[in-house]
Amino acid sequence: xxxLIQPGFGLIIWQAVIFLVVLFxxxxxxxxxxxKSIKDREATIEGALNAAEEAKAEMAKLKxxxxxxIKEAKVERDAxxxxxxxxxxxxxxxxxxxxxxxxxxxxxKVLVAIENEKRSAVASLRKEAADLSVEIxxxxxxxxxxxxxxxxxxxxxxxKEGELALLN
Amino acid sequence: xxxxxxxxxxxxxxxxxAALGIGKIGSSAMExxxxxxxxxxxxxxxxxxxxxLIEGVSLFAVLVTLLAVQAG
Amino acid sequence: MKTTVTxxxxxxxxLFIIAGLTSLMTGVAVASESHGADxxxxxxxxxxxxxxxxAEESEDVDITEVIGHHxxxxxxxxxxDINDHPVSVPLPVILYSSEKGLDVFLSSKxxxxxxxxxxxxxxxxxxxxxxxxxxxxASEKANAHGAFVEMDEHHHxxxxxxxDVSLTKDVAEMLLGxxxxxxxxISVANGAKKREGKAPRGIQSFFEPLILFVRDEIAIxxxxxxxHERFMPFLLTVFFFIWINNLLGLxxxxxxxxxxxxxxxxxxxxxxxxxxxxxxxxxxxxxxxxPGVPWWLLPIMVPIEIIxxxxxxxxxxxxxxxxxxxxxxxxxxxIGLIFMFKSAYVGVASVPFGVFMNALELLVAFLQAFxxxxxxxxxxxxxxxxxxx
Numbered sequence: 001x002x003x004l005i006q007p008g009f010g011l012i013i014w015q016a017v018i019f020l021v022v023l024f025x026x027x028x029x030x031x032x033x034x035x036k037s038i039k040d041r042e043a044t045i046e047g048a049l050n051a052a053e054e055a056k057a058e059m060a061k062l063k064x065x066x067x068x069x070i071k072e073a074k075v076e077r078d079a080x081x082x083x084x085x086x087x088x089x090x091x092x093x094x095x096x097x098x099x100x101x102x103x104x105x106x107x108x109k110v111l112v113a114i115e116n117e118k119r120s121a122v123a124s125l126r127k128e129a130a131d132l133s134v135e136i137x138x139x140x141x142x143x144x145x146x147x148x149x150x151x152x153x154x155x156x157x158x159x160k161e162g163e164l165a166l167l168n
Numbered sequence: 169x170x171x172x173x174x175x176x177x178x179x180x181x182x183x184x185x186a187a188l189g190i191g192k193i194g195s196s197a198m199e200x201x202x203x204x205x206x207x208x209x210x211x212x213x214x215x216x217x218x219x220x221l222i223e224g225v226s227l228f229a230v231l232v233t234l235l236a237v238q239a240g
Numbered sequence: 241m242k243t244t245v246t247x248x249x250x251x252x253x254x255l256f257i258i259a260g261l262t263s264l265m266t267g268v269a270v271a272s273e274s275h276g277a278d279x280x281x282x283x284x285x286x287x288x289x290x291x292x293x294x295a296e297e298s299e300d301v302d303i304t305e306v307i308g309h310h311x312x313x314x315x316x317x318x319x320x321d322i323n324d325h326p327v328s329v330p331l332p333v334i335l336y337s338s339e340k341g342l343d344v345f346l347s348s349k350x351x352x353x354x355x356x357x358x359x360x361x362x363x364x365x366x367x368x369x370x371x372x373x374x375x376x377x378a379s380e381k382a383n384a385h386g387a388f389v390e391m392d393e394h395h396h397x398x399x400x401x402x403x404d405v406s407l408t409k410d411v412a413e414m415l416l417g418x419x420x421x422x423x424x425x426i427s428v429a430n431g432a433k434k435r436e437g438k439a440p441r442g443i444q445s446f447f448e449p450l451i452l453f454v455r456d457e458i459a460i461x462x463x464x465x466x467x468h469e470r471f472m473p474f475l476l477t478v479f480f481f482i483w484i485n486n487l488l489g490l491x492x493x494x495x496x497x498x499x500x501x502x503x504x505x506x507x508x509x510x511x512x513x514x515x516x517x518x519x520x521x522x523x524x525x526x527x528x529x530x531p532g533v534p535w536w537l538l539p540i541m542v543p544i545e546i547i548x549x550x551x552x553x554x555x556x557x558x559x560x561x562x563x564x565x566x567x568x569x570x571x572x573x574x575i576g577l578i579f580m581f582k583s584a585y586v587g588v589a590s591v592p593f594g595v596f597m598n599a600l601e602l603l604v605a606f607l608q609a610f611x612x613x614x615x616x617x618x619x620x621x622x623x624x625x626x627x628x629x
Binding site for chain 1 (some may be wrong): 308311312334367372373391403404405406407408410411414415418421422425426429432433437438448451453455458472473474476477481500501502503505506507510565
C-alpha cells in the first residue's frame with residue numbers, strides 16, 4: 001500500500017503534459033466559443049427583456065395618460081353639468097320670484113283701485129243720503145205744517161222711496 | 169500488528185470527530201435554510217466550504233494513520 | 241442564478257436514474273474483477289497453474305492485495321481472468337536513463353509477471369524486470385527466490401531504476417477521458433456556433449447548464465465579475481476533467497485515475513501556480529504584512545501564512561485522492577466479502593450495499609469535482625481580491 005501515497009514520476013509527467021494540452025485545446029476550441037455564445041445569448045435575452053420592459057412602461061404611461069384624460073374629461077363634464085343645473089335653477093327661481101312680484105304688484109294695484117272705488121262710493125252714498133235726508137226733512141216739515149195724518153203717511157212713503165232709492 | 173490496531177482506532181476517532189463537525193454544519197445549514205429559504209444558495213456554498221475544511225483536517229489525520237501503519 | 245440551480249437539480253435527478261443502472265453493472269463487473277485478480281498475481285497464480293490439486297487453495301483471496309492492485313497504477317490494463325488466464329490490454333513501457341538511453345516495448349513482454357522473475361531484454365541489450373509495478377534494471381543472476389533483483393531486509397529491491405514514463409493504465413484512462421472531453425465540448429462549441437443566439441439543443445443543452453453552473457455558482461461569486469473570465473478555462477477544464485474521470489473510474493475494469501495521488505498532486509500544483517502567479521499586491525501584503533496584525537506578531541504570522549500557501553493545495557490533493565480511493569476501497573471491500581466468506585449468500589447483503597455505495601460514489605464524483613473547483617476558485621479569488629482597507 002505504500003505506493004498509494006507516493007506519486008509516480010511518470011504519471012506526473014503525463015498528467016501535466018496531457019492536462020496542459022487539453023487545457024489549451026479546450027480553451028481554444030470549446031470554452032471560448034461556448035462562453036462567448038452564452039454571453040451573446042444572455043445579452044440578447046437581456047436586450048429583449050429590456051425592450052419588453054420599456055414597451056410595458058410605455059404602455060403603462062399611455063394607459064395612465066388615457067386615464068388622466070378620461071378623468072379630466074369627466075371632471076369637466078361634471079363641472080359643466082353642475083353649472084348648467086345651477087343656471088337652470090337660478091333661472092327658475094328668478095322667474096318665480098319675478099312672477100310672484102308681478103302678481104303681488106298687480107294685486108296691490110287692484111286693491112288700491114278697489115279701495116278708491118269703495119271710498120268714492122261711500123262718499124257719494126254719504127252725500128246722496130245727506131241730500132235725501134235733507135229732502136225728506138224738507139218734505140216732512142212741509143206736510144207737518146198742513147195735516148198731521150197725511151203728513152205722517154207722506155213721510156212714510158218718502159222714507160220708503162228713499163230706502164228704495166238708497167237700495168238702488 | 170499493534171500499529172495497525174492503533175491506526176484503526178485513530179481512524180475511528182477521526183471519523184467520530186469529522187462526523188460531529190459535519191453533522192453540526194449540516195444541522196445549522198438546514199436550520200438556516202429553513203429560516204431563510206431565499207439565502208439557501210449562499211448557505212449551501214458556505215456549508216460545503218466548511219465541510220470541505222473539516223474533511224481536509226480529517227483526511228490529514230487519516231494520512232497520518234496510514235503513515236503510522238507503514239512505519240510499523 | 242436560481243434557474244441554473246434548478247436546472248442542475250433536475251439534471252442530477254436524471255443522473256441518479258442512470259446511477260442505479262450503472263452501479264448495478266459495476267457491482268457485477270467489480271465482482272468478476274476481484275475474482276480474477278488473485279490469479280494474475282505473480283507466483284501465487286503461477287503455482288496454481290501448475291497443478292489443479294492446489295486449485296482449492298488458490299481460491300483464497302487476499303482482499304488487500306486485490307484492492308491494492310485495483311487502486312494503484314499498472315503497466316498493463318488488466319481487465320479479467322478467464323480460466324486462470326489473465327486478459328489485459330498491453331500498454332507501451334517507456335524507460336529512460338542517461339547511461340542506457342531510451343527503451344520502448346510492450347508491457348506484455350513481462351508476461352504478467354510482477355515479482356522480477358521475467359527479464360525483458362531489449363535490442364540495445366538493456367535488461368529490465370518488474371517488481372510490484374516498478375521497473376528495475378535486472379541483476380545478472382537470479383536470487384534465491386528466482387527473481388533477478390537484489391532485496392534488502394524489508395524485501396524492497398535495491399537495483400537501480402530507469403526513469404519510468406510508461407503509458408500506464410492510468411495514462412491510458414486519462415487519454416480516454418480527455419478524448420471524451422474533447423469530443424463532447426468541441427461538439428458543444430459547434431452546436432453553440434451553429435445555433436448562434438438560439439436555445440441549446442441535444443448534447444449542448446446537457447452541458448451548457450453545467451458550464452453556466454461553473455461560471456455562475458463557482459467562478460463569479462468567489463472570484464468576482466471583474467476577474468473571473470481569466471480563470472474560466474482552467475476552472476472548467478479542471479471541473480470536467482475530475483468529474484468525467486471520476487465517473488469513468490466507476491466503470492467496470494476502469495483504473496482509479498482521480499484516486500491516484502500523482503494526478504491530484506499535479507492538479508493541485510496547477511492551482512498553486514495559478515494562484516501565486518496571479519497574486520496581486522494585496523495578496524502578498526496579506527501574507528507578508530497582514531493588515532491589522534501588530535508588528536511583533538509578524539515573525540510568527542509570516543511563516544504561518546507562507547505554510548498556508550502550500551497547505552491549501554495540499555489539502556486539495558489529499559481530499560480528492562482520499563475520497564475517490566476510499567470510495568473504491570469500500571466498494572471493493574463490500575464485494576470482496578463474498579470471496580472472503582466463499583459464500584454466494586453474502587452477496588444478498590453485499591451486492592445491494594455495493595449498489596448503494598456506487599450510487600453514493602456517483603454523487604461523490606460530482607461533489608469532489610465541484611469542491612475542487614470551488615476551492616480553487618476561492619484561492620484565485622483571494623489572489624486577485626482588491627484591498628478594501
